Amino acid sequence: MASFFLLLIVFMVLCFHGHSITHWEDVQALKQFINGVHSDSMAPGSCLASWDFSVDPCDSLSGDKFTCGIRCDVVISGVTRVTELTLDQAGYTGSLASSWNLPYLQTLDLTNNYFTGSIPGSFSRLTRLQRLSLSSNSLNGSIPDSVGAFPDSLEELLLDNNNLQGPIPPTFNSLTSLKRLELQGNRLSGEFPELSQLSNLYFLDASNNAISGELPSTYPGNLIELTVRNNSLQGNIPASLLNNSVYLQVLDLSYNNLTGTLQPELFTHPSLEQLVLAYNRFRWVQVPGNWGRNSELIAVDLSNNDIHGFLPGFLGWMPKLSALSLENNKFSGMIPTQYALKAVTASPAGVAPFERLLLGGNYLFGLIPGPFLQLKSGSGVTIRLGDNCLYECPQSFYFCGGGVQKSLVECKTFSPVIP
Template sequence: MNGPRSLGFSPSLLHFEMNFPFTSQSHCEIKMATSKFFLSSLLLLLFVHGVLPRAESKTYWGDVDALKQLKNGVQPNSVSPGSCLGSWDFTFDPCDSLFSERFTCGFRCDLTVSGLSRVTEVTLDSAGYIGSLSSISWNLPYLQTLDLSNNLFSGRIPGSLSNLTRLTRLGLSRNAFSGEVPASIGSLSALEELYLDNNNLQGPIPATFNGLGSLKRLEIQSNNISGELPELGSLKNLYFLDASNNVISGYLPTTPPPSLVQISMRNNMIEGTIPPSLKYLNFLQVLDLSHNKLTGSVPYFLFNHPSLQQLTLAFNSFDSLQAPSNLGTQSELIAVDLSNNELQGWLPPFLPLVPKLSALSMENNKFSGMIPIQYALRAALPASGIAPFARLLLGGNYLFGPIPGPLLVLKPDTANVSLADNCLIRCPSRFFFCQGADQKSLMECKSFGSVIP
C-alpha cells in the first residue's frame, strides 16, 4: 500500500464531552487534560505503527542474501575469531556497518543504485575457511572482484559464477577445488584476471575461454589440467599465461595471443616443435617451455627476438640450435637455459656475442669439441659494454681439450662456472669449475665420437 498506514481508531474519538456537572474553570481544565491524553496516545500509536521515520536498510536485500549464503557455505568450525567471516553479524546492515566491529572486512560496497548500496567486491582473508560454493546463487550483479584465494574451499567451481556479469577479477587460487573448469566462465566478457592455480582441477581448458575478450592474466598452473591447450588467439589483451605443472598434451597453439608478455608452460606433456608464430609476439619477454616433450631445432628467431629476455627450454628433446643471421647481436636475451636436451655439435659461437646475456646453461647435452675462447673471455674478461657471464654451466657434455686460459684466473666469487663431467684433458678439483663430478673416462669419451683425442 502506498497511502498512509491506518492507525486503527477514529478521529471522532478526539471530540467528546464528559457527562457530569462541572464549573467553567473545571471544564477548561478537563478539556486541556483530555487533549494532552489523546495527543500522547496519538504519538504512541504513530510510533508503534511505524509512521514515524525509522532507520532503513542501506544494502540491497539480494546482496545481503548472497553474503549470507557465502557465510552459510563455510563450516562454522573453520571460522575463527578475528577472521572476516567471524565478524559478519547480519542483525546489522552489512554496507552500513562495514569496517565496524560487526563487519570488519571481506567485502566492499562502492556503488549506490536507487538509493541502495550494492556489493562490488568480495575478498576473503586467508583464514583457512572450509566449505563449498555450490549452494550460492551468486546473485551479485554489481560484483567486480571475487577473491577467495588461500583457503580450503573444495568441490566443483559452480557454473553460477557466470551470473557475475560485471566481474573483472576472479581469484580461487590455492584452495582444493576439483572437477572440470566450468565452460560458463567463458561468458564473463568483462573478466580481466582469472586465477585458478594450485587446486585439483581436471579436464581440458574450455574452448569457451576464447570469449574472454577482456582477459589480461590467466593463471591455471599446478592442477591436473589435461588435453590440448585451445587456440586463444582471439584474446587480444592477454599478456600473462601460466599453465605450468599440469598434464597438458598435444602441440603448442599455432595462433597465440599477440599481446603475450610471458608464457609459462613448464612441466607438461607438450610435444612437437616450437611454432614459427612465436616470432610475431613482439612483446614477449619470458618463454618457459621446460620439462616437456618438445623436439627438433631451437629456432633462430628466439635468439634475435626484439623483446625476449628469458628463454627456458630445459628438459626437452631438442637436438640442434639454429643460428640467427645477425648472430644474436641485437638480442635482448639475459638468461638462456638449454640444459638437459639432446643438443649436439660444437658449442654455438654466436651465444657469447649476445650482448646482455649473463646466464647460460648448456649442461647435460651432447656437445663436443673444444670450448671456444669467446666463452672463457665472456666469463673472465668481458669487453666493455658487454654483460659478463655470471653463470656459465657447461657440465655433463663431451667437451674436450684444455681449459681455456682466461678461466684459470677466475675466482669462485666472481661467477658460477661448471665444466664438470666432460672429456677435458685436465680439470683438477682445485679449480672450482671442475668440482661436482669427475671428467668422463677416456673409454666413454672415445665411444661417443672418434674426434675426441
C-alpha cells in the same frame, strides 16, 4: 499529492528495513555464501566470524561487526552495493555457493582457502566482475564450458593450484577483456586450445598439469609471458608463436617432450629476455643469421636435452646474455674462447658479462681456455665444467668442481676425434 505519497512510501520502506543501506539482494547473497562455509573453520575473531546480519553490512564496516572481507563503493538511489569480496589466506573450508547474485561485484578473491566442489556457472551473473581469484583451494571437476559466459569485463582469472581436471575449454576465447590467466598446478589434460581471440592477454601460465599434444599454431598477439612447463607437450615450438607474439619476454616450456631443432628466431626475437627449454628432447641448435648480436636475451636454459654438435659460439656474442646453461647435453668440441672472455673480461658499455655459465655433463674436450685460469672462488662468476672430457680440469679449480671428468674410454667412444 503524488510526491507526498511517494516520500511516505520511501520512509516506510526505510523504517521496515531498519535504516538498511545495503541492497537486500546483496545481503541475501552474502548470507548464502557464509552458509556454505563450515562453521568449524570460522575461528573466533576471524573475518567471517565478525559477520553479523543483525546489522547492515555496508553500514557496519568500521565497527566490530563485518570487520573485513567486503567493500561497498557504489551507491544508487541511497542503496549501497557490494563491490568486493576478499577472503585471502583465511583458511576457510566448505563449498562455494551455487548461486551468485552480486551484480556490482568487481573483485572476488578467495585465494588460499580450502573450498571444495566445482566452479559455479553462476559467476556469469557477476556482470561487472574484473578479477576472480580461486587460487590455492581444493576445487575439483572440470572447468565448465560456461566460463565463456563469464562477464566481458573480466580481466584476471586465477584458477591455479586446485584439483581441476579435464581439458581447457576453448570458450575462454569469449573473455575478450582477459589480461591474466593462471591455470598452473591442476590436473588439466588434453591439447592446449588456441586462444588467439584474447587480444588483451599478456600473462598465461598453465604449468604443472598433464596437457599433451602439440602447441597450438596461433596465440594472443600481446603475450608477454607464456609458461607451460612440466606437462607432456610434444613436437616443436611453432614459428607462429615467435612471429606473432612480438612483445613476448618470457617463454618457459621446460619439462616437456618437445623435440626437433631450435630455430634461429628464438635467439633473434625482438623482445624475448628469458628462454627456458630445459628437460626436453631437442637435438640441434640452428645458428641465427646475425649471430644474435641484436638479441634481447638475458637468460637461456637449454640444459638436460639431447643437443649435439659444437657449443653454439654465437651465444657468446649476445650483448645482454648473462646466464647460460647448456648442461647435460651431447655437446662436443672445445669451449669457444668467446665464452671465456665474456666470463672474465670487463665488457664494454651495453654488453653484459656472464654471471652464470653452466657447461657440465657434456663431451667437451681440449684445454681449459686460458682466461678461466684468472678466476678465483668468490669472484662472483658461477662456472661449472665438470663431467666433460677436458684435459687437466682438476676439482681443485672451483669451476671444474661438481663432478670429475669422464673417462677417456667414454669420451673416445662418443667422439673418436678426441686425442
